[in-house]
Amino acid sequence: MLNALEVFTTVVVGLMVGVEFAVAFVLNPILGGLPGDNGLRGRVHGARMLGAVMPFWYIGSLVLSAVWAIAGWHHQGAVLVVIGAALLIVSVIMSVALLVPINNRSKAWTTETLPEDWKEQLGRWDGLHYARVAVIIAAFTLLVTALA
Secondary structure (H helix, E strand, O other), rough: OHHHHHHHHHHHHHHHHHHHHHHHHHHHHHHOOOOOOOOHHHHHHHHHHHHHHHHHHHHHHHHHHHHHHHHOOOOOOOOHHHHHHHHHHHHHHHHHEEEEEEHHHOOOEEEOOOOOHHHHHHHHHHHHHHHHHHHHHHHHHHHHHHHO
């Protein structure tokens, strides 16, 4: 049963990392290169769609990692799982404190209601998102290492 939990947790966290990596390094650069307000429209839609899903994914990944850490406490690699779970806690705190407020503002934007500093806000979100991606990649790496 522990093996199934380990694999399931690793897959869930790995998929989350893949989505967030794709947003940072594929989707947002593509959207940024579109003419007119098409890129902004895409980002606003993404803020709505992913903003509805990602809280469950982040919390779910954290819970799964915590359960793995508790259930496998006396097994090899437990310390790596605990550190990985701690990094997932950091990613949740980063999300709630730094990224979600920007996301919540941006998902209501239209071309008529854009604030003057909208580009700076999106740039700040991107920078924070890169940092969050680094944190969750580190967490995923630790979980994979613990699994191996």
